[in-house]
Amino acid sequence: MESNLDLSKFWCWQKDCPDYGKMNAGNIVLKERFGKDHRALLKCRTCGHCFSETHGTPFFGLHVPMDEVCRTLAQIPEKGSIRGAARSSGHDKSTICRWVDLAGKHCKEVTDYFLKELRLDRVKVDEIWSYIKKRRKTSLSTI
Numbered sequence: 001m002e003s004n005l006d007l008s009k010f011w012c013w014q015k016d017c018p019d020y021g022k023m024n025a026g027n028i029v030l031k032e033r034f035g036k037d038h039r040a041l042l043k044c045r046t047c048g049h050c051f052s053e054t055h056g057t058p059f060f061g062l063h064v065p066m067d068e069v070c071r072t073l074a075q076i077p078e079k080g081s082i083r084g085a086a087r088s089s090g091h092d093k094s095t096i097c098r099w100v101d102l103a104g105k106h107c108k109e110v111t112d113y114f115l116k117e118l119r120l121d122r123v124k125v126d127e128i129w130s131y132i133k134k135r136r137k138t139s140l141s142t143i
């Protein structure tokens, strides 16, 4: 089993784990690879929680799993606003605004994630982007 993953950039995202959110703490190990993409299944030795490498991927330097960021962004059109998505996800409105800006700079990666990992359809993804783009335009002029 080859390991070409840099385990130091992953962290345990089990919120009640003592090592939650800690990068490079030595608690993350490669458990196995699965599926046709040979995706890595990682394990936290501290709490025993397992997660796939995409779940634990840092979102472009943020200390939040990509999965959580993208799921929250996907709620924006559904909830009608960033405020609405903030309320239902429990994240700060200003945090989500930052994610929106970041997502706008990484369109391709985020779109891929929406389509492949969250299995959203194109129409829904376009909807999310139109919100993100609208938001970016207004945020750039007001901040």
Ligand SMILES: [Zn+2]
Pocket: 012, 013, 014, 017, 018, 019, 020, 044, 045, 046, 047, 048, 049
């Ligand atoms: Zn853990």
